[in-house]
Amino acid sequence: xxxxxxxxxxxxxxxxxxxxxxxxxxxxxxxxxxxxxxxxxxxxxxxxxxxxxxxxxxxxxxxxxxxxxxxxxxxxxxxxxxxxxxxxxxxxxxxxxxxxxxxxxxxxxxxxxxxxxxxxxxxxxxxxxxxxxxxxxxxxxxxxxxxxxxxxxxxxxxxxxxxxxxxxxxxxxxxxxxxxxxxxxxxxxxxxxxxxxxxxxxxxxxxxxxxxxxxxxxxxxxxxxxxxxxxxxxxxxxxxxxxxxxxxxxxxxxxxxxxxxxxxxxxxxxxxxxxxxxx
Amino acid sequence: xxxxxxxxxxxxxxxxxxxxxxxxxxxxxxxxxxxxxxxxxxxxxxxxxxxxxxxxxxxxxxxxxxxxxxxxxxxxxxxxxxxxxxxxxxxxxxxxxxxxxxxxxxxxxxxxxxxxxxxxxxxxxxxxxxxxxxxxxxxxxxxxxxxxxxxxxxxxxxxxxxxxxxxxxxxxxxxxxxxxxxxxxxxxxxxxxxxxxxxxxxxxxxxxxxxxxxxxxxxxxxxxxxxxxxxxxxxxxxxxxxxxxxxxxxxxxxxxx
Numbered sequence: 001x002x003x004x005x006x007x008x009x010x011x012x013x014x015x016x017x018x019x020x021x022x023x024x025x026x027x028x029x030x031x032x033x034x035x036x037x038x039x040x041x042x043x044x045x046x047x048x049x050x051x052x053x054x055x056x057x058x059x060x061x062x063x064x065x066x067x068x069x070x071x072x073x074x075x076x077x078x079x080x081x082x083x084x085x086x087x088x089x090x091x092x093x094x095x096x097x098x099x100x101x102x103x104x105x106x107x108x109x110x111x112x113x114x115x116x117x118x119x120x121x122x123x124x125x126x127x128x129x130x131x132x133x134x135x136x137x138x139x140x141x142x143x144x145x146x147x148x149x150x151x152x153x154x155x156x157x158x159x160x161x162x163x164x165x166x167x168x169x170x171x172x173x174x175x176x177x178x179x180x181x182x183x184x185x186x187x188x189x190x191x192x193x194x195x196x197x198x199x200x201x202x203x204x205x206x207x208x209x210x211x212x213x214x215x216x217x218x219x220x221x222x223x224x225x226x227x228x229x230x231x232x233x234x235x236x237x238x239x240x241x242x243x244x245x246x247x248x249x250x251x252x253x254x255x256x257x258x259x260x261x262x263x264x265x266x267x268x269x270x271x272x273x274x275x276x277x278x279x
Numbered sequence: 280x281x282x283x284x285x286x287x288x289x290x291x292x293x294x295x296x297x298x299x300x301x302x303x304x305x306x307x308x309x310x311x312x313x314x315x316x317x318x319x320x321x322x323x324x325x326x327x328x329x330x331x332x333x334x335x336x337x338x339x340x341x342x343x344x345x346x347x348x349x350x351x352x353x354x355x356x357x358x359x360x361x362x363x364x365x366x367x368x369x370x371x372x373x374x375x376x377x378x379x380x381x382x383x384x385x386x387x388x389x390x391x392x393x394x395x396x397x398x399x400x401x402x403x404x405x406x407x408x409x410x411x412x413x414x415x416x417x418x419x420x421x422x423x424x425x426x427x428x429x430x431x432x433x434x435x436x437x438x439x440x441x442x443x444x445x446x447x448x449x450x451x452x453x454x455x456x457x458x459x460x461x462x463x464x465x466x467x468x469x470x471x472x473x474x475x476x477x478x479x480x481x482x483x484x485x486x487x488x489x490x491x492x493x494x495x496x497x498x499x500x501x502x503x504x505x506x507x508x509x510x511x512x513x514x515x516x517x518x519x520x521x522x523x524x525x526x527x528x529x530x531x532x533x534x535x536x
Contacts, residue, residue: 184319189533190530192530193530254451255454258506268451
């Protein structure tokens with residue numbers, strides 16, 4: 001398959017929630033297409049980045065509407081439960097933020113990996129693959145981790161195990177929602193290196209949801225910046241410094257930088273127009 | 280302002296004992312802002328908790344303002360030393376109004392003029408009187424952290440222990456809180472002992488800082504050392520490299536856990 005053929009095509013995506021105080025419009029008219037690349041969705045809490053990621057997999061509690069939501073030539077909006085079973089976890093997988101809450105605490109790591117890779121495989125084959133995947137995410141003693149329980153693993157190890165589990169089905173698209181935010185900085189980079197290598201060697205697409213502009217600037221290929229449910233700017237990651245939207249510029253300016261100490265940090269002056277849908 | 284000599288903290292039963300802090304010595308001058316930086320489990324927060332009296336089983340010597348700290352802290356100690364915690368959602372009583380949260384230290388310390396002091400504390404953290412009778416759940420994370428700072432300030436302490444004061448906040452809110460903390464130190468000359476995992480925050484807030492790993496201080500450096508990259512310990516240099524963002528080429532060189 002050609003590198004630049006879009007695997008995901010999202011147009012006019014909206015997610016709405018009904019609340020006692022009226023409708024909450026969490027994602028507003030979001031459109032993007034992605035190929036086999038590392039695409040970042042960046043924003044602060046409440047910007048709609050997580051809901052965008054969940055809407056792609058049909059995992060949001062809100063009401064989803066879109067002009068187009070296509071994965072290859074499959075219309076994700078029209079899928080029934082059976083259709084979703086063929087996609088979720090098989091062709092599109094998701095890695096959650098915190099391995100402490102996302103791994104099953106009463107199932108060993110090995111059993112969870114095997115379960116994720118059981119469809120169409122014998123138990124022996126799935127077991128062998130699980131050990132291979134644990135090795136692929138740079139776990140030095142795969143057999144020990146295979147036999148371990150989630151509470152016996154450190155945060156970095158747990159997150160690697162979760163990535164290994166998502167890879168069991170060899171997905172074409174991985175949606176990672178703050179996969180490294182709970183990790184220490186050096187472990188974080190090691191986990192990112194694993195994801196980076198996997199994107200390259202397995203020809204996989206990655207949607208990387210994060211609040212950390214500095215991290216995605218150095219890690220991803222392309223960045224969507226979200227504010228108040230809208231994509232306010234889209235940039236190649238390496239051109240992020242020349243961003244033009246006042247929100248992006250504000251976010252870049254208010255993070256303290258080691259190399260350029262300032263006596264006082266810039267603060268963000270928010271403009272309610274940023275969150276308004278432009279017709 | 281604070282002097283720590285050979286502080287050691289051990290947790291757990293004898294057989295599976297973990298040494299969380301391992302022979303740490305530090306001196307922080309009055310009015311200084313000193314940072315403790317390191318990854319999780321390095322012992323940085325445990326030092327703050329030992330100073331604040333939240334942990335009993337420490338050995339070594341701690342003195343604040345020239346007076347040795349005893350196991351049982353008296354009220355005078357807490358007028359001198361206050362703490363701000365990481366999680367603004369867990370550190371404020373959910374069923375107490377902001378007014379009650381701020382009044383309580385004054386009542387405990389039998390300080391009069393509560394009304395005016397509460398108002399002044401809210402002004403100092405730029406919240407204003409309209410927040411006084413609200414509950415924590417009606418406030419945003421940044422506003423709650425301002426309340427936590429106001430509660431620490433209300434007794435007029437000379438040393439404030441800041442345990443990851445902004446790591447639960449968005450980066451734009453972090454900037455506001457860090458600026459507020461800088462203003463407070465400039466106005467009152469209070470001393471900060473600040474714990475953070477974020478080298479950027481430490482570089483911004485602290486004149487000097489200690490890099491911690493596995494309970495030990497591996498290096499004490501200045502903001503200038505950080506800006507010029509002249510750190511002496513390999514682990515500090517690794518931390519600095521990692522803080523600069525993703526670079527596939529440098530990651531394979533990292534020493535593992």
